Amino acid sequence: MLSAHTVSVVREAESALMARVPDGTLMRRAATGLAAECARLLPRVYGARVVLLVGGGDNGGDALYAGANLAARGASVHALLAGRGLHQDGAIALRAAGGRTRWFTDAMADETDLFDADLIVDGLLGIGGRGGLREPHATLALLAANAPAPVVAVDLPSGVDADTGEVSGHAVRADVTVTFGTHKPGLFVDPGADRAGRIHLVDIGLAPELPGPALVRPQPVDIASLLPVHGAETDKYRRGVLEIRAGSDRYRGAAVLCVGGALRTGVGMVRYGGGLRVVDQVLSQWPETVARLLDPQSSTDLSPGRASAVVIGSGRGTHPANSDELYSVLESDLPVLVDADGLTLLTGDGGAALAELLCERTAHTLLTPHAGELARLMEADRGDVEARRLEHAARARDRFGCTVLLKGSTTVIAHPGAPVVVNPTGTPLLATAGTGDVLSGAVGAFLASGLPAREAAMCGAYVHGRAATLARGGAPISASDLLDALPLAIQEAHRAV
Numbered sequence: 001m002l003s004a005h006t007v008s009v010v011r012e013a014e015s016a017l018m019a020r021v022p023d024g025t026l027m028r029r030a031a032t033g034l035a036a037e038c039a040r041l042l043p044r045v046y047g048a049r050v051v052l053l054v055g056g057g058d059n060g061g062d063a064l065y066a067g068a069n070l071a072a073r074g075a076s077v078h079a080l081l082a083g084r085g086l087h088q089d090g091a092i093a094l095r096a097a098g099g100r101t102r103w104f105t106d107a108m109a110d111e112t113d114l115f116d117a118d119l120i121v122d123g124l125l126g127i128g129g130r131g132g133l134r135e136p137h138a139t140l141a142l143l144a145a146n147a148p149a150p151v152v153a154v155d156l157p158s159g160v161d162a163d164t165g166e167v168s169g170h171a172v173r174a175d176v177t178v179t180f181g182t183h184k185p186g187l188f189v190d191p192g193a194d195r196a197g198r199i200h201l202v203d204i205g206l207a208p209e210l211p212g213p214a215l216v217r218p219q220p221v222d223i224a225s226l227l228p229v230h231g232a233e234t235d236k237y238r239r240g241v242l243e244i245r246a247g248s249d250r251y252r253g254a255a256v257l258c259v260g261g262a263l264r265t266g267v268g269m270v271r272y273g274g275g276l277r278v279v280d281q282v283l284s285q286w287p288e289t290v291a292r293l294l295d296p297q298s299s300t301d302l303s304p305g306r307a308s309a310v311v312i313g314s315g316r317g318t319h320p321a322n323s324d325e326l327y328s329v330l331e332s333d334l335p336v337l338v339d340a341d342g343l344t345l346l347t348g349d350g351g352a353a354l355a356e357l358l359c360e361r362t363a364h365t366l367l368t369p370h371a372g373e374l375a376r377l378m379e380a381d382r383g384d385v386e387a388r389r390l391e392h393a394a395r396a397r398d399r400f401g402c403t404v405l406l407k408g409s410t411t412v413i414a415h416p417g418a419p420v421v422v423n424p425t426g427t428p429l430l431a432t433a434g435t436g437d438v439l440s441g442a443v444g445a446f447l448a449s450g451l452p453a454r455e456a457a458m459c460g461a462y463v464h465g466r467a468a469t470l471a472r473g474g475a476p477i478s479a480s481d482l483l484d485a486l487p488l489a490i491q492e493a494h495r496a497v
């Protein structure tokens with residue numbers, strides 16, 4: 001697992017470490033690691049043209065010392081200084097090694113060395129950055145974006161909020177981010193993650209001072225260790241029986257995709273309950289489904305019966321009868337995943353009794369909203385949810401006391417009492433109708449196999465994201481393509497051990 005810590009925790013750990021080592025040690029370690037990564041990106045250091053964008057704080061200091069290191073090895077290093085302060089010792093070191101420094105003004109915008117650079121180092125702001133970039137930082141970020149050279153961000157791309165990944169206005173877009181001591185949450189979560197490029201962690205000796213992480217990002221090997229392994233003696237009940245209450249006579253596709261997602265994830269049995277037309281459609285597409293007619297409008301027995309887990313909601317409807325169905329499902333002691341229409345039913349005054357029941361559940365419970373659904377659930381603004389996904393997923397987790405998987409450009413999973421998980425797989429190709437239905441089926445299959453909600457969500461989101469990439473080798477996909485690729489994604493994930 002890669003782990004990330006918030007700014008306040010990093011600051012505390014750094015102070016504790018600094019008290020034990022000679023002055024300047026941490027910055028020297030950081031700058032040495034940064035210079036080494038810069039050197040790796042250059043065909044050769046001697047003669048390379050390196051431009052440093054230098055802010056007034058220690059982030060600028062790191063860039064200046066790394067620049068001094070490169071200048072001492074024969075690079076032509078030019079620092080553009082921005083903001084009010086300057087890390088004086090860093091600037092002295094750079095000049096002593098033959099580098100140049102110059103204060104940046106807007107008038108210079110056309111004649112900077114940026115366009116001729118072989119490498120640009122973004123040392124404008126690190127974990128001390130607050131809010132959108134002010135001038136002249138914003139202009140420099142824009143100039144760097146338009147220059148052809150690769151950009152290396154120091155600690156994090158300037159303009160990205162270290163704790164949330166939020167970007168307001170301009171932010172540097174890095175090809176590589178060299179981060180120090182531990183990852184910062186904003187490097188893992190969009191829109192920040194999208195600005196970070198490849199992330200390289202430099203060990204500055206901080207680990208012993210760090211508490212548990214705020215955030216984790218599973219690696220293939222972590223997923224491999226979680227995936228259920230079915231031995232020779234397994235049978236369909238041990239693999240899990242998933243009851244699916246997704247789709248309706250009106251939205252039959254949701255049922256087909258959700259059932260397909262579960263079957264292709266390797267569940268032992270899917271039981272499906274729904275109206276005549278949707279049952280027909282499910283059976284014609286997936287004859288292995290055990291289906292029964294169930295009309296939420298009239299049936300009194302809406303309970304899920306003998307299953308290992310239930311998925312409910314997508315395309316199911318938001319009528320009072322659907323509320324009754326959700327109520328019976330939540331009343332059971334089975335693991336339950338609630339998606340889409342099921343989430344809508346939890347909102348407003350009408351949803352109060354359901355929400356209360358949800359909060360009281362002791363069995364594994366998982367909500368899988370996208371940003372719009374989470375915004376409705378929590379009476380928040382959708383744009384705000386997208387800008388600060390971690391905070392909003394955690395708020396929903398705390399409100400309902402259950403696991404929340406927030407879908408979107410970065411999928412995050414918030415679970416009570418554990419670090420938030422950031423899913424490392426996925427692609428914008430997934431932003432197409434019906435892919436969420438496949439996800440709920442896949443996660444439901446893992447729940448049915450006995451994985452706890454957090455682990456089921458991690459495995460489901462991971463293989464779903466990989467399936468999107470594997471399905472057509474990076475070409476556009478539809479939700480149905482995911483179904484074919486899910487088994488490959490699972491096979492690949494098992495191999496990572």
Ligand SMILES: NC(=O)C1=CN([C@@H]2O[C@H](COP(=O)(O)OP(=O)(O)OC[C@H]3O[C@@H](n4cnc5c(N)ncnc54)[C@H](O)[C@@H]3O)[C@@H](O)[C@H]2O)[C@@H](O)CC1
Pocket residue numbers: 014018026027030055056057058059060062083085124125126127128129130131132133134135137154155156180204
């Ligand atoms: N503290 C330590 O021991 C270490 C810190 N290191 C570096 O130090 C960095 C943190 O340094 P600082 O605390 O000095 O903070 P920064 O260098 O990140 O930034 C602080 C400066 O930026 C200005 N600023 C903040 N938000 C701004 C905005 N939106 N637009 C324009 N200017 C803005 C502030 O007024 C302040 O002058 C880390 O990210 C890392 O790069 C590393 O050297 C490792 C060791």
Ligand SMILES: Nc1ncnc2c1ncn2[C@@H]1O[C@H](COP(=O)(O)OP(=O)(O)O)[C@@H](O)[C@H]1O
Pocket residue numbers: 340370406407408409410411426427428429430431432433434435436437438439464
């Ligand atoms: N920009 C994006 N980048 C990566 N994944 C995305 C993006 N947008 C959406 N997704 C993923 O696509 C799926 C869409 O699910 P959802 O919004 O429920 O759609 P639907 O209801 O049509 O099935 C989710 O798994 C989500 O994480």
Ligand SMILES: [K+]
Pocket residue numbers: 059122123124125126153154155156157158
């Ligand atoms: K930076």
